[in-house]
Amino acid sequence: MSKNVRMPRRQATQPTQPTVAETHQPELYLSRELATLEFNFRVLAQARDTSIPLLERLRYLSIVANNLDEFFEVRVAMLKHHHQFGSAAPGPDGIPSGELLARIRERVLDLVSAQYTTWQDELGPELVAENIHFLTRKQWTPRQRRWLHGYFENEVLPVLSPLGLDPAHPFPRILNKTLNIAVVLQGRDAFGHEGHLALVRAPRSLPRIIRIPNEVCGAGDHFVFLAELLQAFVDMMFPGFKVAGSYQFRVTRNSELIVEEEEVDNLARALAEELHGRGYARPVRLEIGADCPPSIVSMLISNFELEETDVYRCNGPVNIIRAGMVYDELDRPALKFPRFTSALPIALGNGRKIFDVLGQRDILLHHPYESFNAVVDLLREAVQDPDVLAIKQTLYRAGKDTPLVDLLVEAARNGKDVTVVIELRARFDEEANIRFATRLQEAGVQVVYGVVGFKTHAKMMLIVRRENGHLRRYVHLSTGNYHQTNSRLYTDIGLMTANPEFGEDLHKIFQQLSGLGPVINLKRLLHSPFTLYKSVVEKIDRETTHARNGKPARIVAKLNAMNESHVIEALYAAAQAGVEIDLIVRGACTLRPGLPGISERIRVRSIVGRFLEHSRVYWFANDGEPEIYCASADWMERNLMRRIEVAFPILDPQLAARVYDETLANYLADNTHAWLLDSHGQYTRAMPGEAPPYSAQETLLAKLCNATTTAPARAQLPTTLREEG
Structure with missing residues (x-):
């Protein structure tokens, strides 16, 4: 808490009703932005916790880096924008935007320092003890260097386009969160110009982590960051020059899409056009190697139109987030959490039809301990059942490999009336959702993009079925997205029911979303x-x-x-x-x-x-x-x-x-x-x-599902523990 904050003086007697003035005092509220940063310190503590398997700790380190990227792309970018244009009214905490930006920087510096200390002093040595090596140039053996030289010459150099900087070669556009190398050159070029600065942009087609074969290194697992490779052989990109220095850097840009929905005819088209420019929006942060000299920093600050306070020095790879990529590369069960198999509810066992079960009782699902397959099976049963007349569903985040879109397409082709409300503005999933919407529309699904000015974040499915000459509604509601991968990694509660009041309420909500109807009265749902x-x-x-x-x-x-x-x-x-x-x-x-x-x-x-x-x-x-x-x-x-x-x-x-x-x-x-x-x-x-x-989570693992060493392949783990945007 700021030293200038005075808490209201209250007597430690019987509690009394607060006055309006008391509950509106800024000192009663914490800053949302600073509270978000504190969450990342808690995640980083997982990376430092030696009771957690080592590769899981490496993954937590990567998650912190990814969370910090998104924090700058969204929260800091919005705050800086409003501060610049004088429209940043303080939140309930009352902290002016300038002071808040300064406090954010102070806390981020602490977090970045702790990140790289964890990487250099804790995880690095422990990984080496497990014969997992992230090799720097100074650590390469002659044999490793020869192999890496060949790899660079054959696999990397042909796709690079190094750029010398001069009046005829201005500073290029640098894509959001990409790896780049600033190079200082000495000597004359073919046109007689004296040494200059150059930039090397690493295309996204290049792997950020290179694995060296065992026949080169022997036993163990050996990796090299692409940045190390580029810096080691940078002279091959500039023949005839002497390389006086090379320095990693990475820029983070504003990634919030701004579409004036009231002023566009087609939201999907407008968003698709906006997505093309997202990677080149206004910069908000510059990460540079700790050894980068002031002259290079000043040049980068000037070209990105940033300030000194936007620069963060990294005592290691500027894209430390990439270290987590080796998690899926390594088959080291002892260094990962034990695998488990999500269970199906007992009521759905013995091949019983879900509609029959829901006709008798509600089904509760607690993910990831209980399987999301029950939801997929409900939709699949509806798709194949000739008595099902209509399916309505929301999609906020679905994942690229979701089976749900295939089933919805099949339902439409089977002649069922299918309506899907897709939220195109689900942050960082906009492009995937546009693809889903296009595919569903081509199959005859009625696709709705929600309501202008309001993101559709509700997770709900409604199935209408004819039974004994009457229509009956079946409902699935959830706290989490229809995202099968995340259902194995996120804790969520889902409910499947045939309660007629739930069905009637959901019918009204879908009518409102698709028909833009008036305010509705619901019986059970809020x-x-x-x-x-x-x-x-x-x-x-x-x-x-x-x-x-x-x-x-x-x-x-x-x-x-x-x-x-x-x-x-x-x-x-x-x-x-x-x-x-x-x-x-x-x-x-x-x-x-x-x-x-x-x-x-x-x-x-x-x-x-x-x-x-x-x-x-x-x-x-x-x-x-x-x-x-x-x-x-x-x-x-x-x-x-x-x-x-x-x-x-x-x-x-x-x-x-x-x-x-x-x-x-x-x-x-x-x-x-x-x-x-x-x-x-x-x-x-x-x-x-x-x-x-x-441990609450361990208790639920033991209670609801079965630990196993022969479970199906582990799902792709998330790279972020983020708030949904």
């Missing part, structure tokens, strides 16, 4: 941007009223992130009234817990473990009649105000108890992967103390 925000605040206020009336009152919520100031105000008021509140917030949380007289009854914890915590669950004690909702929405301003989101109640008492136990009580008991937030915005790792170590 719906952003209409009823979800209001309902959450009302349910918090209801607990507040119970507490004031002397009744037990409690709120437990599991979220990816939280920054909506009015929800936070309601939570502060509830805590002061006596409500006990536990928040499990994986990423950025702008609420300050533990403030004397304000939030002493609020506890915030973050779980960072093997799987990305992604499920959103809200639980309200409700005077002995608890309510529990699963949702696609975090308690963030964008989710509650500017997106199409759905929260769905778990009505079956047994399933509701299971969701509470597995996603809330289980995580509140974690004392090995939990981090506890204090009122200053700092996180401290929970320690078992005298209690036995307890």
Whole structure:
């Protein structure tokens, strides 16, 4: 917390109702941007945790680098843009944009330093001890150097286009996040010009990590970064010159797509055109090798129109993110998490038709412990069933190898009415979603791009089936995307049901999305941007009223992130009234817990473990009649105000108890992967103390699925633990 912040003076007596002025004070809120950076320190702690398998730790290091890229591409880029044009109004934390940018830089410098210390001093030596080597030029043996020289000459040099810089050869366009080498040359060229500067851009077609064959190195696994190769043989690109120095650099650019939806005729076409320029948008960060001299730094700053404060020196490869690529290269089970097999719910065993099961009971799915194949099987059964008349589904992120698009295409070709709401603006998935939309349209699927100004972030599927002369609706709702790969890596809750009220609600939502209808009244589902925000605040206020009336009152919520100031105000008021509140917030949380007289009854914890915590669950004690909702929405301003989101109640008492136990009580008991937030915005790792170590994720692995050494091939692991954009 800033030294200039004065906390409101409160007496440590009975809690009282806060005044409006008190709950609007900036010192009651943490910065979203700084809270996001703190999450990456927690991920980096995984890379430094020696109890975690070594290659998993290397992957965590890569994830931090990727998260930092996206942080600059989106959050810093937007902040810098608004600051430059004087439109950056402070958030609830009240920090002016200039000060916030300075504090971001200070914290990023700490994170970058910790990253490279982890790489150089911790992971590097431990990898060598396991006979896994990332070799620098100084470490190459003569035999390795000869092989690498041949590789460079035959595989790399032919695709390079080095560029000398002079008035006739101006500074080129540098693509976002690509590897580049700045070269200082001495001597005269063929036209009599004295030595100059040159740039070498590494095409994306070149592998960033080169594996040296065992016949060259002997036993073990030996890798070389492409940057090392380029710098080692840079003289071959400039014959006749003496190379006085070569320096790695990498530029990060603004990657937020700006499309004025109200002013375009076709959103897909407008986005496709905008995507062409994304890689060359305004620069926001320059990463350079630690040995780069000031003159080269100044030249790069000038050409990218940046400032000194936008430069970050790297004590190692500027694209350290690429180190994680070797994870899939290496068959080292002992250095990875044990494999596991996701289970199918018992109710779906023995080859029973899913429609028959759902006719009798709801099915709950807890991913990744339970298999996403149940969802794929539901859609496949619908595609092949002649009694199914219509299928409606949303797609936000689906993954390039998803079977769902194939099934939706097949459904349309089988004569079923298929409607798919594809969110084209799902950040960094825009191009893939445009391809999916085109393919579906060509198959006769009715494709809708959502609603102008509101991202469609809800995860929902509706199947209409004729049974005994009547129509019946089957529903799937989830906290996570229809993304089969992520379903093995992210924790999410899904519900399959034939509840007619759920079916009617979902029918109305799809009608609204495709027909742009009026505001609708729903019976069971909460719906952003209409009823979800209001309902959450009302349910918090209801607990507040119970507490004031002397009744037990409690709120437990599991979220990816939280920054909506009015929800936070309601939570502060509830805590002061006596409500006990536990928040499990994986990423950025702008609420300050533990403030004397304000939030002493609020506890915030973050779980960072093997799987990305992604499920959103809200639980309200409700005077002995608890309510529990699963949702696609975090308690963030964008989710509650500017997106199409759905929260769905778990009505079956047994399933509701299971969701509470597995996603809330289980995580509140974690004392090995939990981090506890204090009122200053700092996180401290929970320690078992005298209690036995307890891991929520390991408990669910043991409870819900079967560990195995003969499981199918491991899925491609994620390169990011990011907020959905």
